[in-house]
Amino acid sequence: MLGDGSFRATVRFSGYDGVSSITVTDRRGAALEEALDWYFESYQTMPVDSGGRRERTERALVDYGVDLFEQTLSSRVNDGEIFRRYAEHRDNRFAGCRLRISGTEAFHRLRWEALRESPDDEPLSVQMPVERYAQEMKPPFRLPSPGPILNVLLVAARPDGAADLSYQRMSRRLLEFSWTAGIPVRVGLARSGTWRGLVRHLDDPAVLDRQRGYQVMQLDMHGRMLSDEQLREGMATGRLRPHEPIAPFTGRGAFLLFETGTTGVADPVPASKVAQLLERHRVAVAVINACQSAQGSDNEAGLAQRLAQAGVPAAVGMAYSISAEAAEQAVTTIYRGLAAGMRPDQAVQAARKQMYNDNARTALHQSFALQDWLLPVLFQQREVNLELEEMTDEQAQSWFASLTHAGEEPDVLGRDVDVVTVERLLLDAGAPNSLLLHGAAGVGKTAFAGLLAWWWVRTDLARRAFTYSFRKRRWSARDIVHDIGRKLYPEADFERFSAAPWDTWLGRVSNRLRAERFVLILDAGDDPIDADADLSGLLALLKQGATLVVIVSRFEEPELTARLRSARYELRPIQPAGIIVAARRPSAPPDSPPADPPSPGVPKPAPPAVERPARPGTPVSRMRPLLASVAAVAVVAGVVAAISLWPHDDSGAQPPPGTTTTAATAGTTSPAVAATGDPDWVTGPLTGAATVAAPKPGTPIGQCVTLTGTSSLPADRTVLVAVRRADRYAGELFTYFRIADWDQPHAADRWSALVPLGNSGGQLYTLVVLTADLESVRKVWAAAKRDPTSATPVAGLQRAAQIQIRQTRADQLC
Numbered sequence: 001m002l003g004d005g006s007f008r009a010t011v012r013f014s015g016y017d018g019v020s021s022i023t024v025t026d027r028r029g030a031a032l033e034e035a036l037d038w039y040f041e042s043y044q045t046m047p048v049d050s051g052g053r054r055e056r057t058e059r060a061l062v063d064y065g066v067d068l069f070e071q072t073l074s075s076r077v078n079d080g081e082i083f084r085r086y087a088e089h090r091d092n093r094f095a096g097c098r099l100r101i102s103g104t105e106a107f108h109r110l111r112w113e114a115l116r117e118s119p120d121d122e123p124l125s126v127q128m129p130v131e132r133y134a135q136e137m138k139p140p141f142r143l144p145s146p147g148p149i150l151n152v153l154l155v156a157a158r159p160d161g162a163a164d165l166s167y168q169r170m171s172r173r174l175l176e177f178s179w180t181a182g183i184p185v186r187v188g189l190a191r192s193g194t195w196r197g198l199v200r201h202l203d204d205p206a207v208l209d210r211q212r213g214y215q216v217m218q219l220d221m222h223g224r225m226l227s228d229e230q231l232r233e234g235m236a237t238g239r240l241r242p243h244e245p246i247a248p249f250t251g252r253g254a255f256l257l258f259e260t261g262t263t264g265v266a267d268p269v270p271a272s273k274v275a276q277l278l279e280r281h282r283v284a285v286a287v288i289n290a291c292q293s294a295q296g297s298d299n300e301a302g303l304a305q306r307l308a309q310a311g312v313p314a315a316v317g318m319a320y321s322i323s324a325e326a327a328e329q330a331v332t333t334i335y336r337g338l339a340a341g342m343r344p345d346q347a348v349q350a351a352r353k354q355m356y357n358d359n360a361r362t363a364l365h366q367s368f369a370l371q372d373w374l375l376p377v378l379f380q381q382r383e384v385n386l387e388l389e390e391m392t393d394e395q396a397q398s399w400f401a402s403l404t405h406a407g408e409e410p411d412v413l414g415r416d417v418d419v420v421t422v423e424r425l426l427l428d429a430g431a432p433n434s435l436l437l438h439g440a441a442g443v444g445k446t447a448f449a450g451l452l453a454w455w456w457v458r459t460d461l462a463r464r465a466f467t468y469s470f471r472k473r474r475w476s477a478r479d480i481v482h483d484i485g486r487k488l489y490p491e492a493d494f495e496r497f498s499a500a501p502w503d504t505w506l507g508r509v510s511n512r513l514r515a516e517r518f519v520l521i522l523d524a525g526d527d528p529i530d531a532d533a534d535l536s537g538l539l540a541l542l543k544q545g546a547t548l549v550v551i552v553s554r555f556e557e558p559e560l561t562a563r564l565r566s567a568r569y570e571l572r573p574i575q576p577a578g579i580i581v582a583a584r585r586p587s588a589p590p591d592s593p594p595a596d597p598p599s600p601g602v603p604k605p606a607p608p609a610v611e612r613p614a615r616p617g618t619p620v621s622r623m624r625p626l627l628a629s630v631a632a633v634a635v636v637a638g639v640v641a642a643i644s645l646w647p648h649d650d651s652g653a654q655p656p657p658g659t660t661t662t663a664a665t666a667g668t669t670s671p672a673v674a675a676t677g678d679p680d681w682v683t684g685p686l687t688g689a690a691t692v693a694a695p696k697p698g699t700p701i702g703q704c705v706t707l708t709g710t711s712s713l714p715a716d717r718t719v720l721v722a723v724r725r726a727d728r729y730a731g732e733l734f735t736y737f738r739i740a741d742w743d744q745p746h747a748a749d750r751w752s753a754l755v756p757l758g759n760s761g762g763q764l765y766t767l768v769v770l771t772a773d774l775e776s777v778r779k780v781w782a783a784a785k786r787d788p789t790s791a792t793p794v795a796g797l798q799r800a801a802q803i804q805i806r807q808t809r810a811d812q813l814c
Contacts, residue, residue, distance in 0.1 A: 007107055011072065013085045020078045024071050026110050032060050040320035040372070044361065047368045058371055065114035065123060072115070090117075094128040098345055102133040108305060111319070113352070113374050126356045126373060129345035131380040138311040141279045143384070144213050148391040149184040149399070150339055153202075153214040153283075157193035157221035157258045159266035161417075170220045170289065173328045174335065175458060181339045183388060184399050188214070189459045191427045193221075193259035195243055195269050200429065202281050215386050216285045216338065217278060218331065222257040223288060223303040224268065231255075231268065241265050254306035256288075261428075271303055275310030284384050285344055287334065288317045289327040308379035314344040318375045323361055326372050330355060334376075341387050348378045405464040406457040410450040418448065418571065419455060425567040426548055433542070434549035434564040439571035441554055441725060442763055442807075446523055448571055449552045453519050462517045462548065471525030477534035478502065481509045488512060510538065514545030524553035531560050539564055573703075573756030690719050690751070690800035692769045701757070702809040708752045709769060709801070717796070718777055720770040721753045725763060757807050769801040 006025040035057040043054060070076060075083040089097050101112045112132070113125040124130065154171050171189060178185035190201045202214075226234070228249050234240030241260050246268070254271035278286060286307050304317030316334065318327075330351040337347025356373040391399065426435055439445050446469070453465035466484050468475045485505070486494050498505055513520070520542070522529060529551070531539075536559070542549055543564055551557055551566065561568070690711040695701065711719055757765055776795035 007103070009072075009103070009107075011082050013089075016085060020082050022072060022077055022082075024068075024110070027067055028064060028111070032064060035060060036320065040322075040375070044321070044323050044370055044372070045363055047363050047366050061111075061114055061371065061374070062116070062119050064111065065116040066119060068110070068112070068115045069117050069124075073117075094124075098129040098131060099124060100131050100133055102135065104135060105305065108132055108134065111374065113319070113377065122356070123373070125349065126353050129343070129349040131345040131348075131378050132305070133381060134305050134309050134379055138309070141282060141311055141313075143284050143313065144215075144282050146215075146385070146387055146389050147213075148389050148395055149186050150181075150216070150386060150388060151186050151188065151214045152178075152216045152218060152335065153188045153190060154218045154220060155190045155193075155198055157256075157266075158420075159193075159222070159257055159259050159264065161263035169324055170218070170328065170331065171459065173332055174218065177332050177335050177339075181336065183339050184391065185335075185339055186460055189461070191423045191461065194261065195258040195267055197428070198258070199277065202277065213281060214283050216287065216335075217283045219256060219274075219286060219288045221288075222266070223271075224255050224257060225252045225302050226255055226268070227252050234268070238265060240268050243267050243269075246270065254303045256303065271306035272310045275307050275312050278307070279311050284313050284386065285338070286312050286315045287331060288315070289322065289331055304377060304379050308381050311381075313382045314378065314380045314384045316344070316348055316376060316378050319377050320375055322372060322375050323363070323370075325361060326355060326370070326375070329358070330376055338386050344380055344384050345378055348376050352376055402463075406454050409454050409458070410447055412444065412447050412451040415444075415448055415451060418569075419452065422452060422569055425569060432565050432567050433545060433547065434539070434551070434561075434566040436557055436561045436566045436568045437550055437552045437571060438554060438556070438568065440573075441526075442757070443571050443573055445552050445554070445571050449521050449523060449550055452550060453521055456519050456548070462519045465519035465521065467521040467523065469523040469525060470527075470529055471523065474530065475522075475535075476532070477506075477538040480535075481506055481538065484513070485509050506538065506541070510541040510545075513542055513547040517546040517548065519548050519550070521550045521552065524551070524555065524557070528553065528555045528557060529560060536560065536563055684799050686802075687771065687798045687800050689713055689717075689771050689798070690769050692767070692801045692803050694803055695805070700809040701805055701807050703807075704754050704756050705767075705805055706752065706754050707767065707769075707803075708750070710749045711751055711771070711800075712749060713771060716774050717771050718774045719751045719753075719800075720772055720777070720794070720797075721755055722768040722770055723755055723757065724766050724768070757805075764804060764806045766802060766804050768799055769803075770797055771800050772797050 006023050009022050009024050010019040011022060012019050035053070039054065039057045043049070043057075049055075073082055073086045077083070089095075099112075099115075101108065113130055114123060115125065115130075116123045152174060154174055156171065171187070174187045178187045188201075190198045192198070192201070231240065231246065231253070235242070241262070243258075243260075255268035256271060256274055257266035258269055260267045274286075286304070288303055288307075302317070304315040307315040322330070333351035333354045334344075334347045337350045338344070342350065352373045355376075356371075359369045359371060359373065360367055361370045361372070362368075422435060422437075425431060426433060437445055437449060450467070453467060456462045457465050464487070466480075466487070468480055468483075482498060485498055485508075488509070489497060497508055500508075529535075539549060539560065540563055549564065549566075551560055560566070690709055690713070692707055692709040695705065707721060709719075713719070755767060757763070772794045773796035
């Protein structure tokens with residue numbers, strides 16, 4: 001770099017002698033960089049364009065690319081000699097051409113992918129492959145010989161838990177690609193989002209034996225470019241927690257953010273350490289799709305450059321934040337190119353061209369065009385050829401047979417957080433290999449267990465799954481062993497082995513299940529599993545083995561779980577996104593004066609995006625998830641009185657007359673229920689501090705029901721709704737709470753709640769309206785991860801009213 005910020009560079013054309021010297025000036029300027037930051041970091045997530053800013057930014061990007069061309073390849077440079085050579089390739093439609101950019105880190109900050117001959121021409125990066133070559137690289141490591149299968153490892157880390165991007169969105173796209181690629185492609189998942197989990201996965205002998213190594217690693221996680229000061233500040237605030245000490249450093253370091261096991265806390269792992277891991281396992285290509293990038297030079301392209309400098313042969317990153325749908329489009333196209341035998345630079349160009357031609361994006365229910373073809377950036381330090389060798393007959397037979405083991409995907413939506421949570425319970429270091437999956441009748445336990453089995457086989461965690469439902473048949477241990485043996489062994493071996501004494505046959509099958517990872521699901525159905533000595537003995541033989549055992553029951557199953565030392569997971573109804581909003585009544589009437597104005601120069605905080613639930617029988621159009629902290633909930637309560645957060649309703653509609661259940665008309669709890677030891681809020685007297693209105697007669701009741709009511713509470717009390725099966729079973733875990741939302745910002749006496757019921761159909765539910773201490777609710781709401789149950793201690797619970805509702809449409813979603 002020269003003193004004025006320009007660069008002295010050379011232009012070479014392969015096949016021609018000599019080089020041409022040029023001077024390149026980065027004319028982005030602060031205004032263009034700020035505009036690009038707004039365009040890719042803000043506009044793509046909230047497509048609100050004021051004063052034509054979007055058009056000005058896109059035009060400025062075009063002008064920037066033309067200016068780069070004028071400085072490097074135009075007829076004005078070096079008496080037109082460079083342009084004449086360029087024109088020869090252009091007239092040949094750039095057949096066999098690629099553009100390589102080599103230089104310092106500062107030189108790579110120029111947006112070379114924007115380079116174009118004129119405003120009417122496509123960018124050169126769309127017309128031919130563009131690769132960047134970083135200086136100061138380590139010697140490249142030796143790549144393994146190609147195998148018959150393209151092995152891809154997806155590493156997904158979500159330090160912010162459920163508040164982060166969907167866990168399975170990218171993995172599902174990769175699975176779809178692998179299913180339709182036309183060549184053998186195996187997608188593996190590093191189940192733990194932690195650094196140690198990734199290392200453990202790559203070092204697993206079973207993985208190494210089955211995969212013969214991974215050629216590509218997909219890093220589906222956040223990344224940051226941090227100074228030493230920023231790193232120490234993050235550690236001091238508790239947001240960053242490295243798994244090992246990081247020595248002080250100068251300049252800016254590239255980090256990938258792994259999980260720590262604590263929501264909201266990330267483990268920053270230096271890119272150089274990630275590169276060392278890739279080198280040890282000889283991974284040829286790293287793809288970083290960030291669901292979030294920082295500003296300026298704090299971007300994923302910088303991380304890709306660091307990985308390449310550390311020795312990774314090819315690394316793909318994104319120059320700015322990329323939307324989830326654009327990331328899916330880009331990554332899927334890249335993998336299809338690699339599977340078709342393209343070089344990484346050709347595959348990235350194919351992705352860029354696809355994004356250029358199909359640039360329709362969606363955000364906030366709006367469709368708009370976005371020029372995000374600019375974002376994929378490839379750093380490549382050596383040629384990479386992922387061409388596969390031909391399968392042997394034996395390999396082909398095994399491969400194609402494995403494609404049938406997973407079966408058809410169950411029709412289950414909205415459970416990816418549950419899947420990840422169960423995987424952590426079973427697969428983290430020191431975890432048991434068995435799980436009790438319990439929950440209320442109709443919550444979807446059987447379907448979810450089927451999803452687990454399909455997902456684990458489809459993503460290559462397990463070889464195949466065996467499911468046995470006790471709903472219609474009582475399976476004995478001998479039945480189960482016989483069925484598994486028939487599926488695992490060739491017919492001749494099965495006939496010979498199964499004729500042996502029971503102990504021998506049991507030992508052979510259980511030994512296979514301990515040594516190799518399968519999935520065994522026992523679904524109890526309507527009654528507890530009657531585990532005799534043989535069944536208990538079979539499960540005991542599988543304890544701490546490789547096979548994952550899932551017991552599905554609405555009961556505690558104490559005998560089996562105690563013997564297996566199983567982990568436990570309670571499946572709850574799917575929370576419709578955002579309907580569970582904790583808010584208290586306003587403390588001031590509509591005409592009260594606003595709060596103190598903000599200080600001069602301090603921007604006024606934007607109001608939370610909260611929208612009231614719809615009335616009974618109508619869909620909820622948009623809802624706000626309660627993902628903030630309890631402190632944020634308090635902020636909501638403070639601003640509701642001054643700012644209108646919901647659409648205003650002047651109808652003055654009240655609950656239908658004659659349908660309100662109050663203290664005077666509510667039913668009482670039967671002695672039989674009271675004798676089961678229910679808490680006081682179920683069996684105690686009705687206080688009448690709140691009412692609940694029944695849905696209109698004839699209203700179909702689906703998987704959710706909207707309740708409305710009134711209340712007469714002091715400011716330190718709030719309303720809860722508890723759900724329970726009316727025909728409860730002894731020992732069944734059945735009750736959960738939903739916190740009500742206040743129906744209008746200035747209606748202190750009205751509340752509303754959208755309550756999930758499950759998907760069984762025909763069930764009778766008792767919905768109990770409760771009142772409780774507001775401060776206690778706030779505390780336990782956070783402690784119970786915003787999904788408290790009847791076991792969650794809430795101070796001051798009192799039963800105010802209750803109503804019974806029968807579900808009529810189990811297929812009607814929330």
